[in-house]
Amino acid sequence: MCSLAVHLLYHLLNLHPEVLCERFFYQGAGLEPRSIESNRSLKEFDIIMFTISYENDYANAVRMLIDAGIKPLAMDRKNKDPIIISGGIIVSANPLPLKEVFDAFAIGEAEVLLPRIIESLLNSAFPLNKDRELAKSILAEIEGMYVPDMTQKVRRVFVRSLDEAPYPSSQIVVEEAPEDYMPIFGRTFLLETSRGCPYACRFCLLSYVTRPYRKRSLKRILRLVDEGLLRTRSRKISIISSAPEPDLEEILSYCVERNLEVSLPSIRIDKMDTELAALMKRAGQRTLTIAPEVADERLMEIINKEIDLAEVMNNLRIAYEAGFDQVKLYFMIGLPGERLEHMDKIGTLVRRIAELGFKKPRAIRLSINPLIPKPHTPFQWLPMCRLDSIRLRLKRLMHSLKGMPQVDLEFLDPRWARIQAILSRGDERLSPLLIEVARMGPSLSAWNTVLRRSGLLEEYCRELSPDEELPWDFIDVGISKSILRREYDKVLSLL
Numbered sequence: 152m153c154s155l156a157v158h159l160l161y162h163l164l165n166l167h168p169e170v171l172c173e174r175f176f177y178q179g180a181g182l183e184p185r186s187i188e189s190n191r192s193l194k195e196f197d198i199i200m201f202t203i204s205y206e207n208d209y210a211n212a213v214r215m216l217i218d219a220g221i222k223p224l225a226m227d228r229k230n231k232d233p234i235i236i237s238g239g240i241i242v243s244a245n246p247l248p249l250k251e252v253f254d255a256f257a258i259g260e261a262e263v264l265l266p267r268i269i270e271s272l273l274n275s276a277f278p279l280n281k282d283r284e285l286a287k288s289i290l291a292e293i294e295g296m297y298v299p300d301m302t303q304k305v306r307r308v309f310v311r312s313l314d315e316a317p318y319p320s321s322q323i324v325v326e327e328a329p330e331d332y333m334p335i336f337g338r339t340f341l342l343e344t345s346r347g348c349p350y351a352c353r354f355c356l357l358s359y360v361t362r363p364y365r366k367r368s369l370k371r372i373l374r375l376v377d378e379g380l381l382r383t384r385s386r387k388i389s390i391i392s393s394a395p396e397p398d399l400e401e402i403l404s405y406c407v408e409r410n411l412e413v414s415l416p417s418i419r420i421d422k423m424d425t426e427l428a429a430l431m432k433r434a435g436q437r438t439l440t441i442a443p444e445v446a447d448e449r450l451m452e453i454i455n456k457e458i459d460l461a462e463v464m465n466n467l468r469i470a471y472e473a474g475f476d477q478v479k480l481y482f483m484i485g486l487p488g489e490r491l492e493h494m495d496k497i498g499t500l501v502r503r504i505a506e507l508g509f510k511k512p513r514a515i516r517l518s519i520n521p522l523i524p525k526p527h528t529p530f531q532w533l534p535m536c537r538l539d540s541i542r543l544r545l546k547r548l549m550h551s552l553k554g555m556p557q558v559d560l561e562f563l564d565p566r567w568a569r570i571q572a573i574l575s576r577g578d579e580r581l582s583p584l585l586i587e588v589a590r591m592g593p594s595l596s597a598w599n600t601v602l603r604r605s606g607l608l609e610e611y612c613r614e615l616s617p618d619e620e621l622p623w624d625f626i627d628v629g630i631s632k633s634i635l636r637r638e639y640d641k642v643l644s645l646l
Contacts (some may be wrong), residue, residue: 154202155319155391156202156204156261157202158322158323158341159262159318159319160172160200160261162317162321163262163317163319167269169269169273170269173186173187173188173189173196174186174187175193177208177212177214180214180218180589180593182218183218183219183220184219193216193219193221194220194221194232194233196233197233197234197278197281198233198235198236198272199216199234199235199236200237200238201235201238202238202239203237203238203241204240206241206570207567207570207593209248209574209585210597211593212237212249212252213252213585213586214593217589221235223586224251224252224586225252225254225299228254230281234254234255234277234283234286234287234290235253235254236253236254236255236257236268236290237255238256240356240357240360240361241356241575243256243257243258243259243626243628244575244623244626244628245526245575245576245622246297246626247577247578247581247622248574248577248578248579248581248585249582250579250582251582252586253299254290254298254299255287255290255291255296256297256298258296258297258305258307258626259308260310262310262316262317263295263309264293264296264308267295268296271289271290271292272286272289272290275289294306294308297626305627306626306627307626307627307628307629309361309629311365313345313346313366314371318343320378321382321383322340322341322379322382324339324384325338338385338387339387339388339414340380340387340389342388342390343367343392344366344391344395345366345367345392345394345395346361346365347362347364347365348364348394349364349394351455352444352455352456353453353454353455353530353638354454354522354524354525354528356527358528359628359630359635360527360628363629364394366397369398372398372402376388376405376411380409387412387413387414387435389413389414390402390414390415393416395415396418399422400427403430403431404430411434412434413431413434413435414436415436417440417441417442417481418439418440419441420441420466421458421459421462421463421466423470424466425473428469428470428475429473431473432473432475438478438516439467439477439478440478440479440480441463441467441479441480441481442480442481443458443480444456444482445497446482446496446497447493448460449488449645450486450489450493453486453488454483454486455638460500467507471507471508476508476511477513477514477515477516478509478516479515479517480501480504480515480517480518482497482519483520483521484519484521484522484544484545484548485535485544487530487533488642488646491543491544491547494547494548494551495547497548498548498550498551499551501552501558502555505555505557509557513557513559514557515555515558515559516559516561517558517559517560517561518561519548519561519562520562521535521565521568522536523535523571523572523575524572524575524576525575525576527623527628527635528635529639529642531621532614532616532617533615534612535568535612538565538566541565541568542565545565564595566598569612572611572612573612576611576622576623577611577622578622580607581607584602587601617636
């Protein structure tokens with residue numbers, strides 16, 4: 152419920168006088184999905200749309216269909232069954248693992264695609280004429296839609312100007328709910344200030360698949376703040392952006408003057424200064440979140456993260472002096488050119504940060520994640536780091552942090568990371584495996600059992616040749632493979 156994408160879809164669809172949109176969320180295996188608004192069954196609707204942001208949700212989506220009494224294989228569904236469409240950033244990058252499950256895939260952004268989907272289907276007399284093949288052929292004619300077996304190549308579509316794009320300023324805000332159902336941002340208005348990312352880190356899917364980087368004008372942003380607070384009656388703003396720094400001081404000043412609380416995502420630490428740190432603190436930000444990713448200049452160059460570690464230390468000192476006594480840092484392991492000694496460098500950096508004053512229990516929160524090679528990035532050809540190597544790195548890192556009670560360490564289970572890598576770079580051979588996992592009840596043990604039987608584990612984790620055709624090459628996300636190859640060659644030259 153805390154997803155801006157859900158608010159946007161709900162807003163755009165219910166704007167249309169001939170559309171009724173209701174929301175469903177995965178509650179767990181074995182529970183029939185019922186809509187929040189009217190408690191209706193999922194299979195009662197003409198169209199089902201999934202927005203998926205994480206690979207591990209693939210099996211959950213399939214399980215929702217099974218629990219709703221809908222056949223998970225598209226080829227088994229009849230004219231009476233709903234048309235099922237999926238979208239989201241990872242689907243736009245590579246929809247093939249779900250190819251045999253969904254009827255169509257939205258490759259791009261909702262503001263462009265949704266009006267075209269609805270108008271095209273309504274003009275064809277759908278749903279009165281529930282002809283699945285006709286509906287799919289109509290969807291296949293829409294630029295940005297991938298319909299299996301009907302679409303050969305597809306180009307991602309996107310909003311050119313965020314100022315001119317519709318925005319869900321009337322967001323549904325949860326007043327009270329059990330802890331498990333309360334959105335992670337709490338009672339807040341979600342504010343997207345920009346889309347995409349201008350920094351081009353070589354591992355980052357968002358940096359490449361959501362190009363070009365676009366930002367809303369300050370005038371439009373401040374108008375959205377006023378509209379959103381009026382309609383939601385919230386006193387908190389959560390900024391949703393991978394690069395919120397442009398106009399950030401002006402936005403924070405505007406909110407502080409109105410006694411509003413502001414929650415910020417990870418920011419570029421090299422953009423920090425005394426004034427910004429003070430404004431963030433006055434806006435109610437309790438924890439400073441940054442993503443150095445590595446603690447070595449050479450690895451910085453390999454991943455194209457243009458941050459100076461000395462500047463990191465200086466700006467963290469500025470943040471501490473402004474009143475921040477908690478910091479969260481994101482690091483990656485399993486990178487090309489990485490050695491065990493690099494884990495010691497992370498430990499050394501963390502100890503230096505603690506010496507700045509971050510010394511109370513859990514003052515320094517570390518999130519450690521293995522590199523997961525993503526389609527349409529320069530790292531798409533890299534192998535997934537082996538589980539034993541990841542575990543060895545984690546063990547070395549934990550040893551380097553020994554005796555530091557101020558450090559709270561969390562990391563993604565390497566087994567789940569490997570499953571994400573498989574789903575990220577997989578093809579249609581994964582569809583029956585997803586269905587099998589979903590039937591068993593999506594879990595780590597189910598995945599391990601199914602993958603072991605499939606014999607495909609090594610196939611999807613191996614190093615790929617830059618000269619081979621990749622499963623997702625039929626999708627044009629707006630950046631050529633030759634550019635990715637050139638960036639990959641730069642990485643190889645640094646090893």
